[in-house]
Amino acid sequence: MTAVALSRPARVLRIEIRRSVVLWSVPLLAALFFFDSFRTVSGFAPVWTVRSSVLTTNMIEDFGPFAAGLAAWVASREGRRKTGDLLAATSRPAWARQLCALGATLFWLLATYLACVAAVYIDTALQATWGGPPLWPIAVGVVEVVTFAVIGFTVGALFPGRFTAPLAAIGGFLLAFIGYHAALGVQPGMSTYALLSPSTAVPLGDAGVFYHVAPDLAIAQVMFMGGITVGLLGLLTLAPVFRVSYRGLLAGISRAGRWLCVAGVALLAAGVAAAATAFALAGTAKPGVSGWDIPALHDAASDQPVPYTPDCAGIALPVCVQPAFSAFLPAAAAALQPAAAELKGLPGAPVRAELVSDGNGTRNTQGMLFAGMPKPGVSGAPPVYNFNSDNGMAPLWGSPAGTDNAGWRAGFQQVFLSAFVAGPPQAGADILTPAQQAVVTALMTAIGSPAPQFDEAFTGNGQVVGGATQAQIAAAAQRFGSLSPAARHAWLAAHLTALRAGTLTLNQLP
Amino acid sequence: MNIELSDITRRFGRNVAVDGVTLDVGTGVLGLLGPNGAGKTSLLRMLATILPPSSGHLTLLGRDPRKPADRREIRRRLGYLPQNLGYYPSFTVVEFVEYFALLKEMPPHLVPKAVAAAIEKVDLGPKARAKLRTLSGGMLRRVGIAQAIVNEPELLLFDEPTAGLDPEQRVAFRALIRDLGQTATVIVSTHLVEDVGAACSEVALMSNGKVVFRGTPEELTARGEAGQGVGDAPLERGYSAILAAARSAS
Numbered sequence: 001m002t003a004v005a006l007s008r009p010a011r012v013l014r015i016e017i018r019r020s021v022v023l024w025s026v027p028l029l030a031a032l033f034f035f036d037s038f039r040t041v042s043g044f045a046p047v048w049t050v051r052s053s054v055l056t057t058n059m060i061e062d063f064g065p066f067a068a069g070l071a072a073w074v075a076s077r078e079g080r081r082k083t084g085d086l087l088a089a090t091s092r093p094a095w096a097r098q099l100c101a102l103g104a105t106l107f108w109l110l111a112t113y114l115a116c117v118a119a120v121y122i123d124t125a126l127q128a129t130w131g132g133p134p135l136w137p138i139a140v141g142v143v144e145v146v147t148f149a150v151i152g153f154t155v156g157a158l159f160p161g162r163f164t165a166p167l168a169a170i171g172g173f174l175l176a177f178i179g180y181h182a183a184l185g186v187q188p189g190m191s192t193y194a195l196l197s198p199s200t201a202v203p204l205g206d207a208g209v210f211y212h213v214a215p216d217l218a219i220a221q222v223m224f225m226g227g228i229t230v231g232l233l234g235l236l237t238l239a240p241v242f243r244v245s246y247r248g249l250l251a252g253i254s255r256a257g258r259w260l261c262v263a264g265v266a267l268l269a270a271g272v273a274a275a276a277t278a279f280a281l282a283g284t285a286k287p288g289v290s291g292w293d294i295p296a297l298h299d300a301a302s303d304q305p306v307p308y309t310p311d312c313a314g315i316a317l318p319v320c321v322q323p324a325f326s327a328f329l330p331a332a333a334a335a336l337q338p339a340a341a342e343l344k345g346l347p348g349a350p351v352r353a354e355l356v357s358d359g360n361g362t363r364n365t366q367g368m369l370f371a372g373m374p375k376p377g378v379s380g381a382p383p384v385y386n387f388n389s390d391n392g393m394a395p396l397w398g399s400p401a402g403t404d405n406a407g408w409r410a411g412f413q414q415v416f417l418s419a420f421v422a423g424p425p426q427a428g429a430d431i432l433t434p435a436q437q438a439v440v441t442a443l444m445t446a447i448g449s450p451a452p453q454f455d456e457a458f459t460g461n462g463q464v465v466g467g468a469t470q471a472q473i474a475a476a477a478q479r480f481g482s483l484s485p486a487a488r489h490a491w492l493a494a495h496l497t498a499l500r501a502g503t504l505t506l507n508q509l510p
Numbered sequence: 511m512n513i514e515l516s517d518i519t520r521r522f523g524r525n526v527a528v529d530g531v532t533l534d535v536g537t538g539v540l541g542l543l544g545p546n547g548a549g550k551t552s553l554l555r556m557l558a559t560i561l562p563p564s565s566g567h568l569t570l571l572g573r574d575p576r577k578p579a580d581r582r583e584i585r586r587r588l589g590y591l592p593q594n595l596g597y598y599p600s601f602t603v604v605e606f607v608e609y610f611a612l613l614k615e616m617p618p619h620l621v622p623k624a625v626a627a628a629i630e631k632v633d634l635g636p637k638a639r640a641k642l643r644t645l646s647g648g649m650l651r652r653v654g655i656a657q658a659i660v661n662e663p664e665l666l667l668f669d670e671p672t673a674g675l676d677p678e679q680r681v682a683f684r685a686l687i688r689d690l691g692q693t694a695t696v697i698v699s700t701h702l703v704e705d706v707g708a709a710c711s712e713v714a715l716m717s718n719g720k721v722v723f724r725g726t727p728e729e730l731t732a733r734g735e736a737g738q739g740v741g742d743a744p745l746e747r748g749y750s751a752i753l754a755a756a757r758s759a760s
Contacts, residue, residue, distance in 0.1 A: 011608070012612045084596070086595065089590040090585055090613035091613070257578035258578075
């Protein structure tokens with residue numbers, strides 16, 4: 001397109017874009033993104049829904065205050081640079097002129113934001129083994145950046161001054177901070193209006209993997225922030241009326257133009273209506289299978305589990321995972337094989353290990369616990385060891401092929417052996433008895449792993465719940481571990497029921 | 511008549527800046543003289559449709575600036591250089607002038623040529639691509655003049671246009687406004703009576719918000735010779751004589 005072919009607004013916009021002060025802030029925003037958002041997200045599970053959560057959390061905390069401050073700086077320039085009279089004598093309406101300045105500000109802000117989104121998504125695409133990039137977080141993030149910018153722009157236009165921009169930036173930071181903490185505190189049965197803040201906790205490691213993430217909340221958030229944006233644009237349109245309203249409202253309307261006033265009032269009303277509707281909708285949110293559902297927006301068909309064919313590995317114990325976690329399958333299978341070999345032939349020994357949903361529909365995608373997360377455990381017939389991503393593989397997220405995973409490997413084996421020794425998961429049976437701890441310790445030592453810690457079982461004075469000290473457990477474990485593999489196996493086969501029932505004491509171990 | 515003022519008054523609180531001015535101005539260059547606080551800038555701001563009058567009736571280019579549609583049309587055909595020129599330091603000369611050409615809603619296809627012509631008229635061609643922050647005060651004044659004339663306005667309002675210009679540029683500016691006055695109504699508010707003598711076909715002198723003299727520069731000179739004016743030049747003597755008479759009358 002040639003310069004001549006461009007329309008008037010497009011050419012004003014081109015000048016504004018070329019000379020926008022936001023351009024100078026792009027390197028700073030990029031650095032903030034790299035050191036905060038990008039490095040944070042690199043430690044998340046390479047699952048699209050999980051990684052994309054950074055678009056509306058860290059990235060907004062990085063971009064929001066800058067968007068508000070820079071937009072306020074741009075909007076207040078007519079006051080700071082004393083171009084008011086010069087511009088007031090031009091025929092193009094003030095709102096059109098301001099829209100171009102705002103457009104240029106948004107151009108650079110959104111270009112930078114979307115470039116950062118691309119970096120996150122490209123990095124995720126290189127690591128993810130299942131699924132595709134979700135678009136709702138991008139929509140929410142874009143609208144949020146726009147909202148921050150429009151808030152700052154409105155403040156700058158209405159109260160021009162050299163301190164307006166820093167105050168707008170601080171205000172933007174506080175807004176994001178308060179919204180984040182309010183959203184963190186939302187629990188079922190409580191007020192859910194704070195869910196309108198997209199900035200909240202990191203979702204569970206398998207968010208969006210076993211169940212689709214319903215867009216209900218994203219729709220409400222976009223509607224709420226979009227409403228605020230449209231309402232503020234209406235307010236900006238009406239600003240000339242307020243400036244001359246000292247002569248009476250009618251004089252103000254007459255001076256600004258009737259149609260401009262009608263448009264401003266319509267925008268303001270539409271914005272308020274959209275924001276109020278979204279606010280009301282957020283108040284009806286309820287926990288669903290994959291997060292918060294808003295009944296008026298919810299599509300029940302999306303509640304069905306996502307079908308998939310698991311990826312499996314391992315000979316002694318086939319270990320199967322959802323394809324999203326295929327990158328971690330070799331490590332998980334290798335860790336469980338020696339432990340499974342120790343249990344082979346015992347009654348109730350698992351024939352397969354399977355990755356299951358973190359919450360099985362009881363936790364939302366924001367990572368908040370609703371109704372008790374199911375413990376990993378051995379259950380079913382034939383027995384299957386169920387484990388989940390958060391307490392199974394989370395330490396691996398940052399380095400699926402890393403070599404420094406000995407700690408994770410031991411922990412993973414401990415959880416597996418503890419689940420077998422404790423038996424099928426049941427309420428109130430979270431803590432192993434001293435005898436169970438000693439058996440797990442002995443089995444861990446037998447497969448060449450370090451002796452486990454059962455920190456959760458200790459009271460403040462070093463006494464084990466159940467009446468045994470750590471030293472007594474270690475002595476019993478050493479005694480049991482010194483048996484030959486065959487003898488250990490035979491004893492376990494004979495006493496597994498009593499061991500699981502918690503009726504055996506340390507002294508009853510051979 | 512391009513400007514018709516009928517008993518125009520502008521108040522700022524209790525202060526009356528412009529007090530019942532009635533004035534008709536056609537094509538040509540009108541010099542607006544007066545001491546500080548006489549109401550010249552307030553009158554120019556009303557003529558530029560920035561400031562609505564507190565009372566009285568104003569017609570510009572045959573239109574009523576109280577009506578939004580008329581006001582917009584007047585502004586399309588208006589050029590205005592305020593006393594204190596605000597500018598955006600990061601803009602280049604071309605961008606600044608183009609920006610105002612577009613805000614004055616010139617047809618986009620005419621803008622590049624008009625911008626180049628306006629910049630040439632103020633002799634800033636070699637600095638066309640320079641950022642405004644790099645220009646001297648006099649050059650910035652010329653940029654201000656360029657943005658005012660870029661749309662070939664029918665009504666041109668200059669508030670202290672030659673402030674900061676060197677003598678050579680001042681002479682060039684006088685020639686420019688004489689040329690512009692052939693087809694447009696040009697009002698030049700100034701303290702410099704030599705500008706008026708050299709460039710204006712008519713003079714209006716304001717004092718305490720009122721127009722106390724209206725005539726040609728020659729008539730102003732004659733008043734100085736007849737009265738008790740003080741000053742080095744004939745126009746200055748006329749200026750001071752009229753002001754002294756106005757003050758004694760009030």
